[in-house]
Amino acid sequence: MSPCQNCHAGCCRSFAVSITGADIIRIERELKLNFWDFVCRWEDREGLITRGQAPQFYFDDEPEVPFAICLMHSQSQFFPQSTKCRFLMEGAPDRDFPLGEARCGIYGSRPSACRIFPTRLSSSGQIAEIYDIPSHGRHEQLPIYELCPRPWIPADLDPVQTVEDLVIARFEQLFFQQLARVWNKSPQSWASFPDFIRFVYEKRLIRKTADDLEAEIPATIPFFRAA
Template identity: 45%
Template sequence: MECLPDEEYPKGLGRCSIYGDRPHTCRSFPAKLNDSNELAILYEIPSNGRDGEPAYDLCPRQWSASDLEPNDTIQSLVIAQYEMTFFKKIAAIWNQDPGEWNNFPEFIDIIYSNRISSESKNHSEPIPHEIEEKEPHTDQDSGKFRKAA
């Protein structure tokens, strides 16, 4: 939804066109999980992002609990936390032996392409979905990347 500046919205109003598909971090902003991961805690955000410059205004008012849907917010926070843990593992693997920047998209593609596996024929439980190191990548052979098992 967008509108031109008026008395109610002196700077106008704009909304992201991907609102329904936005990342879980954005869906739960400005909340975070408490230490036991059971409750969403709202935290205050600054009114300006950089040195009081109007171009960097963040939110027109502080948020309240009624601004967020309880179940969706907790779910988004848990998913965001899970994804951040996964991203940190990916970064740690890449940073062990960083390759050329142009190899990084293929590395990420391999990780995500192998994020789901089948049950083992010898086990009744699913195979763990852990990231393990396969082989370090080299400039000569960019096809040999670490993968998600």
């Protein structure tokens, strides 16, 4: 049985989930949601959210403050002193499950950061490694922030799907980092960020003719050409 079975979702309560532009586009499209329904920016001065992996973005309303792009949190229904991922569906606590049971409301469309937890690519990039999970997701040693009830083992995960998810996650993270470098050269408003994301990702798919192949014009984020 997976460690996630019957879980109260301490991870979804503890962490701000960093998302990429690809995650945003997928959730908008598959769930028919608007950017403002689920995306937020979290102040990340100390890098505790991005942790050197996800990019930080700057905006002209607070030009000195680095932000992480994340899923929104909302108030917990059953633990009002805490928040949870906006998409976490909570079950009421009972005698068998004093913290309740919870599940992801967008499991099929969940972000890459959720898909690959708790794994990472090896240094060779060919093997998935399961990393150790701390007992709690926050410094507060509260039951609601308890993480996995037991260590993960290889049998808990699909070896093909896990590596595939990790490779895609790495690619999308690198692309999002490149996008952040472009944006941060001339930060605009937070209100304009959704249009920027959609514009860039729509340009990721092009058609090349035989003449194009002969000319072999480099294709990259279009903003680089204007720089």
